[in-house]
Amino acid sequence: MAFIEVIWLGKPLWMWLMFLAIVMALLVFDLWLLHKEDHEIGVKESLGLSAFYITGGLLFGAWVWWYMGAAAGMDFYTGFLVEKSLSLDNVFVISLIFGFFAIPRIYQHRVLFWGILGVIVLRALMIGVGATLVSQYGWVLYLFGAFLIYTGIKMLITDESAQDFNQNPILKFLKSHMRVTKDLHDQHFLIKAPHPQQSDKLVWWATPLLLALFMVELVDLVFAVDSVPAIFAITTDPFIVYTSNIFAILGLRALYFALAAIIHRFHYLKYALALVLVFIGAKIFLGDFVFGGKVPALLSLSVTLVLLAGGILFSLWKTRGDEVKSS
Numbered sequence: 509m510a511f512i513e514v515i516w517l518g519k520p521l522w523m524w525l526m527f528l529a530i531v532m533a534l535l536v537f538d539l540w541l542l543h544k545e546d547h548e549i550g551v552k553e554s555l556g557l558s559a560f561y562i563t564g565g566l567l568f569g570a571w572v573w574w575y576m577g578a579a580a581g582m583d584f585y586t587g588f589l590v591e592k593s594l595s596l597d598n599v600f601v602i603s604l605i606f607g608f609f610a611i612p613r614i615y616q617h618r619v620l621f622w623g624i625l626g627v628i629v630l631r632a633l634m635i636g637v638g639a640t641l642v643s644q645y646g647w648v649l650y651l652f653g654a655f656l657i658y659t660g661i662k663m664l665i666t667d668e669s670a671q672d673f674n675q676n677p678i679l680k681f682l683k684s685h686m687r688v689t690k691d692l693h694d695q696h697f698l699i700k701a702p703h704p705q706q707s708d709k710l711v712w713w714a715t716p717l718l719l720a721l722f723m724v725e726l727v728d729l730v731f732a733v734d735s736v737p738a739i740f741a742i743t744t745d746p747f748i749v750y751t752s753n754i755f756a757i758l759g760l761r762a763l764y765f766a767l768a769a770i771i772h773r774f775h776y777l778k779y780a781l782a783l784v785l786v787f788i789g790a791k792i793f794l795g796d797f798v799f800g801g802k803v804p805a806l807l808s809l810s811v812t813l814v815l816l817a818g819g820i821l822f823s824l825w826k827t828r829g830d831e832v833k834s835s
Contacts (some may be wrong), residue, residue, distance in 0.1 A: 517639055517746040527568075527751050534564060534758065535624065548614045554765035561762050565755030572748070582805035583743040586812055587752030590742065590788065593781055593816050594735045595760045596774060599767045601727050608673045609720045613765070615695050619717060620764060622697075623724045624757065630729060631753050634736050639746040649744070649792050652737035656789030659734055663782035678726055679719065687713045697721065728757075734785070741788045742808060773827045780819020784812055 514521040538557070549557075565588055573581025606616055641648045673679055682688075693699045697718040703709040739749045760767075791803040 517636070519745075519747045523747060527747075527754075530564070530568070531628065531754060531758070534561065535621070538621065538762075548612075549617055549765045551766045554763060558759050558763035558766070561755070561759035565752075565759060568751065568755060572751070579805045580743075580745065580748060582809050583745070583748050584752050586742050586805065586809045587739040587748060588756050589809075589812055589816065590738055590784060591735050591753050591756035592760055593777070593784065594731065594738065595757060596767070596777060596781075598727060598731050599760065599764055602724055602764065605673065605720055605723045605727065609716045609723075611692070611717065611720050615692070615717060616765070618695055619721050619724060623721060623728065626725045627728050627757055628754060630725070631732060631736070631757075632750065634732055635746055635750045635753070638736055638740055639744070639749070642740060642744050649740065652741055653789040653792035655737055656734075656741060656785045658789075660782040660785030660789065663778060663785065673723070676723075679723065682714075682719060682722060687711065688719065689713045689715050692716055738785060738788050741792050774820065774823045776823040776826055777816070777819040780815045780822075784815050787811055787815070 516524055569581060569584045569588060572584045602620075605611075606619075611619065687704070689699065689701065693715050695717070696715055699713050699715060700710045701713045703711045735753065736749070739753060743749060788808075791808060794803055
């Protein structure tokens, strides 16, 4: 009997299942083996766990390079690098969320871990929609490019550091439609407690930990509006877009506990990221009107590396006298 290969979003189904199996194995290893008991994650453990995830991403990229070719491999690494760099702003906002809800470090990993599961689903939906639009309407890529150029210029000229979560409409909606406890209840997202009007009746209450989880998911959704078009501007292959996205996010969430204390040292990286967005957006137009096709993957990777490395080195040099802030 002949073997029938099932294709989904342009790639054999076994490739998608293999990737999801790898991610699930990493997450199971993380939560149920390394962090079975809640504990405060220190800088050393954070760096080690991040190195573990980054190594996984690099090895997967090497497999992409070997199996799909050098161009696909460079596209994967470019997307991986761009997504991880863009997510540094995500780290800053997440640290503000934890501070706003007074979430102790011992419970922060639990919020980030379960947040990853939401990210896997939300990014899959957004990338699936994006892939469908790009395949059906090629001109959508020009919209992505123009949006990235606009976003990059906006990042260069505006200060978006102020965050007032009390005025956030989503948080207001959640508080007005859910019973929320005033205090944390250990690592629980939901608890059963007496009804506000009927003390003899037990009902479900959300805890501030669940609100923090919702806000982290919302932040990721907002940042995905920038990062997903950015990677589609690098490659329109949904497999490369999704896998590079998820591997980058996995590693960055692990690195959060080390980065949160020193994120202020990367202040000028914002401008490098803005230039990366402008370059990635512009290369859509350059590819068609200058190169007569796609901008070479090696050129995209090289320019991205130079801009980001320059931003990181300049930031560290300019803030070399700053004291490390404790999170």
